[in-house]
Amino acid sequence: MPQISDDGYWQLIDGAWVPTEMQNVAVASGMEAYSPMDALAVNDTTPTGMGLLQKVANPVDLQHKEVEQKSAFQNKPVLIGVGAIVVIVALILLVSALAPGTSSLLDEMRDSDGDGITDEDEILLGTDPELRDTDNDGLDDDVDDCPDGETNWESTIISDFDGDGCLDFTEDDDDDNDGVTDGIDQCDTSELGWISSQSDDNDADGCHDDGDADDDNDGWSDTKEAQCGTNHLSSLSQPADYDGDMICNIVDTDDDNDGVNDENDVFPYDSTEWLDYDEDGIGDNYDLDDDNDAVLDIYDLNPTRDAAMYLNLTTFTTHTKMDYFDDYAEVYFCIYVNGLDHGCIPDQNSYLSLQTGTNYWINTSIYIDLNESVREHNIQISVWDSDAWDDDPIDISSDPDWDTEVIIFDSVTSLSPLSIIADGTQDSTGWDGELLYSLAPFDSRGIAINQYSWDFEGDWYYLDWMLDYTTYAQSKALPHAIDWSGVDTLPDAIDQYAAFAVTDQQYILDLANELRDMAVQEGYTSELQIASFIHAFVGDIQYQLDSIEHGSQEYPKYPIEMLWEQNGDCEDAALLYISLTESIGFDSALMLGSVKSSSDEDWGGHAWAVIYIPDHSGDGWYGDAPKSEIPFYFVEATAHYDGNSEIGVNPWYDITDYGFYDVE
Template identity: 30%
Template sequence: MKTSIKIVSILVAGLILGAVFNQMLYDADLDGIPNSRDAFPRDSNEWNDNDSDGIGDNSDPDDDNDGFNDTEDFFPFNFSENSDNDLDGIGDNSDFDDDNDGFNDSEDLDPFNDLALKFSFKNVNLIDRQNNRQTAPFIFFLYQGTEQLKRFDNEGNPWYVPWQETFNLTADFEYNIPDNQTLHEFTVVAYFLKFRNSEELDISGSNSSYRETIIFDLKNKTWLNSSSILDGSLDDSDDSDDASLTLDIDVFNFGYLKSFKWTFRMVDYQFSYNFDPARYSYYVGQSHKIFDYSDYLNFVTINDPELIEIAGILRNLSIEEEFDSLREIDFLLSFSQSLKYSEDNVTAGVGEYPRYPIETLVDQTGDCEDTSALLISLVEILGYNASIILIPEAWDGYGHAAVGINVTGASGVHYIVNEGEPDETSYYYAETTAPGWRLGEMPDLDSNSAYIYEAK
């Protein structure tokens, strides 16, 4: 009996040793990669060496040995590529159109940026008085060749401009121009509107026309034939239709130039920002699916460079006003609340479409989870701790999303996370969907039972 047990034990031990030996021959470091395909068969932490430098890819900070760290290399395994300016998946060294503006880099005046012009008409002066009325109805147009680019007016109506006084207009227009063309010609035409016939005003320094022709040199970013004041009184004629327009022309990188205006504590604030279309398209192309409540945090983007710049703009406004932390949070909250509320089925055509913050800012609209992701991103960038608050039964059949913010000195409605633990945190309720709500104030909901997910 004992002999048979010994034989069985020996057989079992042999089988085990054989299996181990066989495994060692197949996968010595037990990392799941066969020895034949494992560049480091004795190191379970490494199995590949893309650049053959003797350092495994998991440890190598530069896997293609091109001099660019993997964290900043768009193509970490491709030695010949490291950047992708237009985010089209083609490396800049291989891409014939690095700004994706439709013009080959070899003919593009700025191969990394899609250029545009911003026309800013500052003011008008109706130099020659035409009648005894106090004001004159005034409009003007911008043309390129025979194409009318823009009619400038006061929201569909003419401006009523006092005679012989400088009248502020603040009329802007952005125009995307061909980047492969140096000279661009435009014409400005101004009118005094009369009951029967409109009268063209003389804004040109030339005797040959009342219209001012502008030739802009895109390469040197200068006007060739005009100054910033279009003035009909500078010609030698004795006509009585002279007027002047003050105009600035700036070159900028074409994108989504958006203006934001809102009111906080009876003071109006505003700023403009030019969003990169490629970055907006990138976010639109990302997944917008939600499988679990915590997935809403996937739309918080604290590392986005454009969002960091916008947070910086808001921080600078806060510093100028000498806001303390609580006041700054309410200021940021008022900015988020100023964006138009809209349902996803109206703006996106689907029942649920959570937006990334850049999408919300470019679209200038969103619902509760969109403005919540935006506010969380902004306050996290500025150094505050935040969470998303999800209330499944906020109203009959409807859920609601809001933001929780941890800030010293706050009061009002709040939720406690990890209560009684060393990392206990109070998140004060922030309503992002309607103007006027301050930190700690909550609308009248059917339920305030919520799921809290901290942004990390």
């Protein structure tokens, strides 16, 4: 076996060093050939190498052979060079001819397609080592993130937004390469060259905050959140938006989107309601009684107002002499509404003494609460001359067939005041009078100030007083009927009447204190004087029978009804007086019985008040136990005649079948 040099490139054959196959391959790959002496000089300096030299020849022989060998080697340079070249070319052709994958050693070193990726790596990647652009998308494999992906397409900004060689539609799950996958990326083709982070993409939606219209991705743009005062970087901070129209409440002019601007909408957060005429907190669309006048809308011809009017009697002249014995007529006026008696002016059993041919100032107003279920109201005014036997009518109608003034009033369309002259001289039938009056329609709900006047001890007093319509309407809506079942005499129902007295409501307490203060300021400081002052106030409120609005049915009023409407009958006045005096510490009671004004009159039912005044004397009754020792004095609250009406004075001819009820 030939001796091989330590580097494996030379072998000793027949005493001469010749190249090994390894050297031939290396030379073919471009390595420069060198002499065996170079190999020995480098590798055989070890003792083993020296031993090899000693075994081969003595120093003399070696030197000789070396000279000879060197000479022989130098004599064949051309032959060796040509051979080497031939071998190299052959090897190159051989290597080139080998397909990638044939030799792993070659694959490691070779890049067949020159795309910068070795054949071995391309084989591992699954790309074609012999094609620079395996998938033919216009990007070489070394810059293509999907080198073996979809074929026969071209990478453009349309098909491959980030230019990574992956087809956006099927291969690339992050088209703009910002670290946010397209499934949740709200800007999947946004700017390139950045990675989504908390600092520049607050909501991690793939949109750079500088260009993101909604940084917290809560559905509200940053601009709107700035307008609404919420935090545009927190999805937990969102504007209030009642109607969900993406206009926050503080900006939205119609928060409930019902077509009515908030400034005109009583219910800005209820799309089904926008008005509340009676201000009871129930919208008119749902409210069964929009004006709260105790008449349901389905029956109410004026559903947004409580129709009422003042009938004002202004002046009157008697043109015809009514009595044979003098030039004076004893005149009183009676009012009828829709066929029902509405009372007479002045109060019952009184009149005005007017000289014939003289125009007198009457200056009296009568409150009329119009029936809401009736549109056209028949209003009649009759004028009478009081006589000892039969009272005579005074003609104030221009119609020869009538003495009474008749007017039809439309409560729906007639909303403005009417001034009218009723002149009986126009029909030439005699017994004539002339009345100037007016009708002043209004919404009773709109009464803000009620005006009262009364006379006491020779002076007139006036009071402007505010009442609450809601309290009035609520009281009016309560049941008022008297249950007559089991009642044999009027006193049997006295507890039902007494239930209408109100002693603890604020409006009564406020008014009673005001009247007491007025009396004290005028120097009327005793209990009798204060009680009498209040008596004058109540007694001068217009008398009106119940039959006007309620037919023959008895209709006791709560105190606020009499105060609001400024009229009432005997039980209404008695209950108002009792309520006022009881609320400021007096002890008052209600009495019912039968009365007559003369021996010739029939008995009639009546109600009056009684009051305890210490150290007083007069007509009255002792109370029931436990007040059987306390005297209660008569108060005729129905009317007050200054100088004649006093506490403890009974104006009736006779009284019988009476009952007493202590109101607390």
